[in-house]
Amino acid sequence: MNTIYINSKRILLAVILSIITINSFGQSKDKKPNIVLIMADDIGFSDIGAYGAEIQTPNIDRLANGGLRFTTFYNMAKCAATRSSLLTGLYSGGNGAVHLASLAKTAGYSTIMSGKEHFNTWIPDYCKAENAFDRSLHFTSTTEYFVPPSGEFSHPFYEGSKKLNPKEIEHEISPLYKTDFMTDYALKWLDETCSKKDTPFFLYLPYHAAHYPLQARPEDIKKYRGKYKKGWDKVREERYEKMQKLGVISKDYKLSPPENNLNKHRGPFVTDYSNYSPWSSLSEAKKDSLDLEMSVYAAMIDRMDQNIGRVLKKLEKEGKLENTIVLFLSDNGACPFYSNLIKDVEPGPANSYWSLRTSWANVGNTPFRQFKQSGYEGGGRTSFIAYWPNKIKPNTITDQPGHVVDIAPTFLDLMNIQYPATIKGFKTIPLQGSSLVPIFNGKERKEPDYFISGVKDFRMFRAGDFKIVQRNGGKWELYNIKKDPTELVNLANANPAKVTELANKYMAVYGGKEKSGKGGKNGKAEKDE
Numbered sequence: 001m002n003t004i005y006i007n008s009k010r011i012l013l014a015v016i017l018s019i020i021t022i023n024s025f026g027q028s029k030d031k032k033p034n035i036v037l038i039m040a041d042d043i044g045f046s047d048i049g050a051y052g053a054e055i056q057t058p059n060i061d062r063l064a065n066g067g068l069r070f071t072t073f074y075n076m077a078k079c080a081a082t083r084s085s086l087l088t089g090l091y092s093g094g095n096g097a098v099h100l101a102s103l104a105k106t107a108g109y110s111t112i113m114s115g116k117e118h119f120n121t122w123i124p125d126y127c128k129a130e131n132a133f134d135r136s137l138h139f140t141s142t143t144e145y146f147v148p149p150s151g152e153f154s155h156p157f158y159e160g161s162k163k164l165n166p167k168e169i170e171h172e173i174s175p176l177y178k179t180d181f182m183t184d185y186a187l188k189w190l191d192e193t194c195s196k197k198d199t200p201f202f203l204y205l206p207y208h209a210a211h212y213p214l215q216a217r218p219e220d221i222k223k224y225r226g227k228y229k230k231g232w233d234k235v236r237e238e239r240y241e242k243m244q245k246l247g248v249i250s251k252d253y254k255l256s257p258p259e260n261n262l263n264k265h266r267g268p269f270v271t272d273y274s275n276y277s278p279w280s281s282l283s284e285a286k287k288d289s290l291d292l293e294m295s296v297y298a299a300m301i302d303r304m305d306q307n308i309g310r311v312l313k314k315l316e317k318e319g320k321l322e323n324t325i326v327l328f329l330s331d332n333g334a335c336p337f338y339s340n341l342i343k344d345v346e347p348g349p350a351n352s353y354w355s356l357r358t359s360w361a362n363v364g365n366t367p368f369r370q371f372k373q374s375g376y377e378g379g380g381r382t383s384f385i386a387y388w389p390n391k392i393k394p395n396t397i398t399d400q401p402g403h404v405v406d407i408a409p410t411f412l413d414l415m416n417i418q419y420p421a422t423i424k425g426f427k428t429i430p431l432q433g434s435s436l437v438p439i440f441n442g443k444e445r446k447e448p449d450y451f452i453s454g455v456k457d458f459r460m461f462r463a464g465d466f467k468i469v470q471r472n473g474g475k476w477e478l479y480n481i482k483k484d485p486t487e488l489v490n491l492a493n494a495n496p497a498k499v500t501e502l503a504n505k506y507m508a509v510y511g512g513k514e515k516s517g518k519g520g521k522n523g524k525a526e527k528d529e
Contacts (some may be wrong), residue, residue, distance in 0.1 A: 017218055018429045032107060032200045032415055033388070034324040036230040036315075037407070038308060039086070039204075040301070041079065041116065041211040042372060044334035044364025044382065047301060052243035052366065054227065054235070055298045060385065063326055064452025066394045067387030068440060071248050072401040074462075075332055077380035077454045078373050079141075082331040082404055084120040085205065087127065089431040091452050091510055094122045096426040098419070100411055107415035110134055110193045114186040115206035126424045130161040133204070135192075137185040143208070145178040145215040145300070148349035158529025159185075166383075175350070177217060179300070180208050183307040186312050205311070206331075210300040212339050212355035214347035220299035221292075221348055228289055228294040231279030232359045233258070239366045247397050249367060249485075256369045256378075256486040261336045261358045264472045265457065273338040273357040289346065290306075294360050296347040322389050325414065328382040329404070330382040334364030335372040345368040352528075369487050375469040376487055379504035380453030392440050399497040401462075403451050405433030413437040427473065452510055456508060468492075468502045 046052040049368035050064030074081040078090075084090075088097040113136040117129050118311070125131065129138040141156040147166045170188070171181040186205055193201040226402055228235060236255070243249045261269075265363040279287070291474040295373045308328075315321040336358035356364075361371050365378035372379055384402060385391055412419055413435040438445035449463040458471035465482040478492040478499050492499050 002203060031323065032109070033391075034200050034202070034315075035104070035109075035411070035414060036203045036205065036311065036324055036326045038311075038326065038328045039083075039115075039206040039440070040304060040328075040330040041206070041208050042332060042335040043210055043301060043330040044361065044366070044378070045368060046239045046366040047210075047330075047334065047364045048305075048383060050246070050385070051248050052239040052246060053301075054238070055301050055441060056223065057301065057305040059305045059312060060328060062312070063308075063328055063385050063387040064395075066389070067326075067385055067392050067396075069248060069397045070384040070402055071384075071397060071399045073329065073382065073384035074380050074401065074403040074451050075329070075382060076404065076452075077332045077375065077458070079116075079211075079331050080118045080120045081455060082114075084123050084333075085120055086404040086407055088123070088429075089405050089433050090429055091405060091432050092122060093429045094119075095124050096423060096429040097122075097124060097127060098408070098423050098428055099127040099132040100408060101202065101204070102127075102423065103411050103415065103417065103419075104407065106133075106420065107417045108199065109415070110196065110199050110201045111204075112136070112189045112193065113138060113185060113204040113206075114189075115139075115183045115204070116208045117206070124424070130158065135185075135189040136160055137182060139253045142211060142213075143178070144213055144350070144353075145208070147176055149351050153511075162253070177303070177342065179207060179303050179307055180256075182207065182309055187310065188313055190311075190318075194320060196393055203311075205308075207304050209304040210297050210356075210515075212335065213335075213341075213353040214293065214296040214300065214356065215350065215352060216296045216299035216303060216348055218348070220303050221295050222267055223302065224295035224298040226291060228291040228298075229288070230391040231282075232290075232363050233279050233292075236363045236366050239363065243366065252485075253367050253368045254486050254488060256488060258359060258362050259369060262370060262471055263458065266337050266373065270338045271283075272341075273355075274336070276359050276362070290357075290360075292355065293347050293354065294363075296354075297356055297360065325386065325391070327407070328383070328385040328387075332372045332380060333368070333370075333374075333378045333382060334361035336361040337372070367486050373455050373458050374471075375454030375458050375467075377481075377485065379458070380460065386436070386440055388440065393442055396442070398439055400439050401447065401451065402436055402439070402446070403433055403453075406436050406448075407433070409433050409435040450505060450509065452506070454478055461502055463502055463505060466498055466502060468506070478502075 048060050049057040050061045076085050087100050104111050113133045117138045131137040139155045139157045140325050141155050172184050173180050240255045260275045338514040339355040341353040342502045345352040368378035370376035370378040409431050454460045460469045467481050468476040476499050477490045479487045
């Protein structure tokens with residue numbers, strides 16, 4: 001009798017513990033997490049509040065304060081290159097590359113994409129959005145935020161494989177604005193997915209903000225107008241001080257001096273845009289114009305943050321946020337390239353087409369040197385946030401380095417699946433990164449043997465504490481990135497043996513691949529903006 005009573009108590013206790021476990025996390029231990037991957041475009045290391053900006057990003061900051069911030073996270077320093085590596089886990093590949101959405105489908109996930117695609121030519125056709133995702137709204141390369149006066153976007157939008165006329169694009173707020181309607185589609189498809197109670201989802205939201213053209217809703221611009229009249233020198237200093245207080249850079253980081261755009265391959269070179277000028281040397285009228293330019297840029301980031309808030313609110317309403325990991329990153333540093341197609345209309349409205357100039361982009365990349373495309377830290381080192389309730393310790397910061405090629409192996413860990421041996425009849429290409437989950441768990445992971453970033457003639461290769469960087473196809477420069485994170489002291493002449501060592505390693509793992517551009521036979525070359 002006593003034995004029966006004791007066993008009954010044990011059974012009852014087990015049931016209670018099981019219920020507590022399920023209620024505490026909103027799931028059983030074996031339930032796969034939903035994954036939301038959000039990517040900004042051309043937003044520098046310091047361009048969000050949680051990394052030092054004065055720009056209002058309360059929703060991204062919520063993710064940062066409730067999750068983990070990386071201080072050293074690399075991308076490929078350019079739009080198409082980063083997207084190609086992010087979604088395949090490869091620095092370079094071709095047939096045999098496996099898309100993140102394919103991994104998710106293998107694990108039983110519903111897959112959704114809404115945003116910019118834009119791949120390098122080596123990406124196979126089967127990795128394109130219409131073939132990889134269950135639901136997708138996508139466009140390639142640069143396109144406007146508002147419908148331009150011509151009535152057509154520079155690059156059209158597609159729902160799956162169907163080309164959309166701008167008049168066919170569904171939107172909740174008029175006039176139609178890209179950042180908003182991209183989120184509208186994502187939320188609509190989340191509605192469908194959330195109704196499937198036992199089906200996890202993977203949502204990929206590659207926003208285009210704040211890539212040029214600088215266009216924003218008037219009410220968002222108004223929030224910032226006048227705040228940048230203090231000038232880029234002062235704003236950069238203020239961000240630098242705030243970043244140290246936040247802990248995203250240490251007191252050892254020296255603020256790099258303002259620079260001109262050193263990229264000789266990306267013209268036209270307009271002195272007013274490409275070169276630095278002290279703010280005090282400018283006229284009041286010029287300062288007002290430049291204040292507007294930066295205000296529009298800030299407004300675009302603000303609007304993106306508002307839409308990220310809509311996604312978080314939706315996940316909360318559906319009871320999904322507790323079992324969702326949210327990842328936020330940027331595809332490269334801020335962009336200084338002159339692309340002003342309409343010179344007589346100031347930035348902001350649908351009939352304008354401006355780009356951010358070098359000195360404002362330099363603010364975005366505080367405290368680092370240089371910009372998008374570059375192998376210097378300002379090109380390929382940007383913010384990365386991981387948020388996962390009850391799993392990732394809130395308000396933590398790590399200086400362990402990571403890279404976008406680490407996302408694919410991270411997915412394998414999160415989804416508890418194996419990397420496939422074949423894909424579409426091709427032998428799969430081995431992944432080139434390693435999982436970030438140990439870092440998410442507050443542990444030290446074995447640092448990868450190397451990291452690669454930058455584009456051809458502006459490549460960087462980092463192994464351990466040292467990295468080599470090329471500028472305009474010239475000689476390798478050498479930096480001790482641990483002691484000199486803002487790359488102020490070139491050690492190439494003092495340590496030529498280390499330069500040779502790293503250059504040989506780079507050639508062994510990557511050299512020549514960028515020249516071939518091998519990929520799917522139907523890969524289309526897009527202007528890589």
